[in-house]
Amino acid sequence: MKRCIICLQQLDLFLGLAQEQLTNLCQCTQRKKLSRGHYLFRQGEARSTIYLIKSGKLKLVQTTEAGHETILDICGPGEVLGELSLYREQNEHCSAIAMEDVCICCFSKLQFEALIKQDPSFAMRIIGYLGQKRYETMVKLGKEAGLPVKERLLQLFYRLAEQYGKQTPTSTLIDLKITQQELADMIGSSRVMVIQALKEFKAANIIDREKRYFVLKDDPCISIHKFE
Incomplete structure (x- = not known):
């Protein structure tokens, strides 16, 4: 439990949360381990889980109907996946595949919704986190276009x-x-x-x-x- 709380406290997304909130979040956390080549989730699946990468790296792969694969990003320790499910129900637009042995913490959407009700400022942190990720993606695409x-x-x-x-x-x-x-x-x-x-x-x-x-x-x- 203590290691879980310390892990969350190190992430910008959870900065400022009270000890009780972190404890409640950690109590319901599930840990998952993946070996290289295994899927965390697949494109098209319906998901309501948020994932925190503790160790290892995953690649996010999008496959077209013709079977062409594009690697959208590589995610490593401290990064969060599946956070868009907090805003709307949708199927995954890509697959997440382990590039090496990976350890992940899993949180349910309901846990995050309960946390937002307890602390509305947490919603602003999530919005800020998503905004930063979108900005970084746009900068990357702008630099590399053409x-x-x-x-x-x-x-x-x-x-x-x-x-x-x-x-x-x-x-x-x-x-x-x-x-x-x-x-x-x-x-x-x-x-x-x-x-x-x-x-x-x-x-x-x-x-x-x-x-x-x-x-x-x-x-x-x-x-x-x-x-x-």
Whole structure:
């Protein structure tokens, strides 16, 4: 129980809640563990559960009727999934798939509704959280709209390094096991185009690979415009 409360207190969404509110929330929390490749939920399913990622990473994948897959985002520790169900009943617009072993806390929609009734300011926190996520998505789309594949891929690496980077003396290791196909799915390109871009990045000493991890070189002189 104590570890659960400490975990919630570290998240912006739960800042300011009274100890009793956190205790009530933790008492009804269910924990779920997923192995790599397993689904947390599938596209089209009806859900009324909010998920808090405690450890591990999941990819959010949207599949078209033709079977084409697009990776919308990668989510890691501290992030919340399923929060849109607080506002309206709807089926999931994507699937959440574990990229590694994942530990998740599950909350019911009813728990959050009860919390909002006790503390109306909690609703404002949720609105602020959703607004920030939407803003970040719009900024990302605005930056990458119309860019060539190489620039979209490099922007993706910068973003992943910011989220999951581990600093070394000369580079940033991206602590995320991601395949070339997954990179292609994230930028809306083909695997062939991504492989070619990676070869050019490696030749220019921008991107390297250590085992299954990508490494972004720390060089202030690097400019993506050199690839135009």
